[in-house]
Structure formats: C-alpha cells, structure tokens
Amino acid sequence: MDGLQPDPGKGDVLIVDDTPNNLHLLSSMLEELGYEVRCASSGAMALMAVSTEYPDLILLDISMPDMNGYEVCQHLKENQATQEIPVIFLSALSETIDKVKAFQLGGVDYITKPFQIEEVLARIENQLALRRMQIKLQQAEAEALRALEQEKELNRLKSEFVSMVSHDFRSPLTTIQGFAELLRCSGQVPDLETVNHYVDKIDVAVEHLLCLLDEILLLGSIEAGKLQYQPMTIDLKSFCQELIETLQVSTNSSHQICFTCTGNSTQAEMDTLLLQQIFTNLLSNAIKYSPTAGQINLNLECSEMLAIVQIRDQGIGxxxxxxxxxxxAFYRCHNVGQIKGTGLGLAVVKRCVEAHQGYITVESQEGMGTTFTVTLPRYAQLSDHSLA
Structure with missing residues (x-):
C-alpha cells in the first residue's frame, strides 16, 4: 500500500459481497483513501442501496445466494436511471465464459478472486476517471445542444422581428405620412375640425409606435439580462385601484372594470415597473378583445405568502x-382578425411574472372569454438579480 495517499471526495463506491471479510477489507482500504463506501451483503440489499442513493461505482460479487451478481447487474442495466453506473465484477469464477457473460450484461471490468488490493484500487480509479470524463462529455454535449437551440430560437425571433417591424412599424408610419400629406397638400387651409381629426389620427399612430417600441426595448432588456429586478414595499390593493383608474382614463374605454380584494393584508415587496407591465398588458388585452362596454373582473387575493390576481373578460376567447x-414572442392567435397587436405583450408579461419567481396560467374557450391567473410571492428574494 506504499505510495497510495488519501484523496477526500474521490467518489461513492457500493461494495456488494456476501463474504464479511471481503467487505471489511475492501471498505477499510477504500475509506482510508478517501472514498465514500457503502456495503451490501446480498443482491436485494444492493438494489435497495442503489435506489436510496446512486453510487459512482459498484464492486459486485457474482456468487451470492438468492440473487447472484449477474441478476443484480441485469436489474441495474434495465433501469434507465441506473444503467450508466459502472459495475466491476469480483468473482472466483475464472472461466472465459463467465467473463464474457459479465461484459455482455454491461459490466465494465472483471477482477478474479483472490485479488490484489492494489489492482482493485487501480481499476476503480480508472473506471471512475472514465466515468467523470463521460459525464463531462455528456454535459458538454447537452450545453452544445442548448446553445444550438438558443441560436435557432434567436434566428427565429430575428426573422419574426424583421417581419413584424416591416408590417407593424410601416402601418402607423404610413398613417402619419398620409395625414401629414393631407394637411400639407389640401390646396386650402383646412377647418379646425378637419385639422383636429387628422392630428388625432396621427396621435393614435404615434402612440401605437411608442407602445411597440417600449415593448421591444423591454423584452430585449429582459432577454439580454440587463433589466434589474428592484422590489420595493407597496400596497397591492392601492396599486391595482390606481392602475385601473389610469388605464380607463388613458384608453377612454367604455368597459367596466370590477375590482375585488380579499385578504387581511395587501402589503407586498415587488418591482412596480414589472408589476405595471403585467397588469397593464393583461387589462389592455381584456379591453381590446372584449365587446364594447363589456365587463372585466380583476380579483386580488392575498394569503400569508402569495398574491393571486385573476383577470377575467367576456371577449373572443x-x-x-x-x-x-x-x-x-411575436405570436398572435388566428381569431384576432383586424384587431391590432404586436404579439409581444404576453411574452413581456410572462417574463415579468417569472422575474418575481411567480407563474401565470390561462383558461379560455373561444367565444366564451378568458381568465388569466397570476400567482406571485408577496415577498421578494433577499438578493437582487438581473432578468434573463
């Protein structure tokens, strides 16, 4: 054993042998060298130990009563969760046919008893090194696949962005250009009513462009991880009431927004900028896709740790x-018809909800209205973080 030095954290080894002396000898040597060691004296105990915690490697005796090593190995290899665990067989069986069977069942090595402890240790280390390398390769492959999928998604978003910009920017710009041209080239000074009509049309087009630009910039900041999550103490009930009032004034909407609130306390720690994006987008959509003068319900329910917001409309579904x-991002439902939209609002909503460590769900039936449910923790995480 000269020259073999302890190395803490080298790996977790499960030793399976029905001979107590073998278990004691192997476990004491491996523990001395820094391995985590567990022992099992039967095949059934081995499978139970593996199900409790996956080892990095298994030393497996073949000749055991009730369930031999071959059967144990077969069980392990038939289970997708355990089939990658390397198994080194230990056996007094030295015939070629026994070794061939061991390898056919998925064993990575075969050591004949009586064994030299140095040989066992060397083979264990070799197999663990191979396993570590295999795991690193699998992780690298998974990372490469993730990067490839991200690149594909980025290319898709770029393509959809170009398509969206060419349409959604061109339309209001054409409106602005057209009415500006009418003001310039009417041949006579237009009356005040006509001027106001043209200016109103231009204002609507400019407002649409500004909203579109704001959504693009916000989504871009979130995707790039540049937007910081900055929670502050707020009263959710007051926040919702003020937002509803502002929205009804700014949209000049005839819709009735009915607000209800339940819970003993409505205080919370949230990012007001992101919260405003969530509720404004959801309420604006409810107004946009609902019949004129329709009713929209906003319900706030505060429990000890959660704030649950439901926004229900009676729209197209x-x-x-x-x-x-x-x-x-950029996705629009096929039943929206001529109703204008960018396909960005709900993408922004979802990312703002996720920034609060919350989640959003939807229940809807075409022609029967839609209910969005947003569930948010009332209290922010202690550490600041960027959105990504």
Missing part, C-alpha cells in the same frame, strides 16, 4: 390550439 404558444 383563445382557441385551444393557440394556447400552448400564447406566451411566445
């Missing part, structure tokens, strides 16, 4: 086949 893609 969302087709079932569109719902899985509802929060994708």
């Amino acid at each position: 969302i087709p079932l086949e569109n719902q899985p893609h509802l929060f994708d």
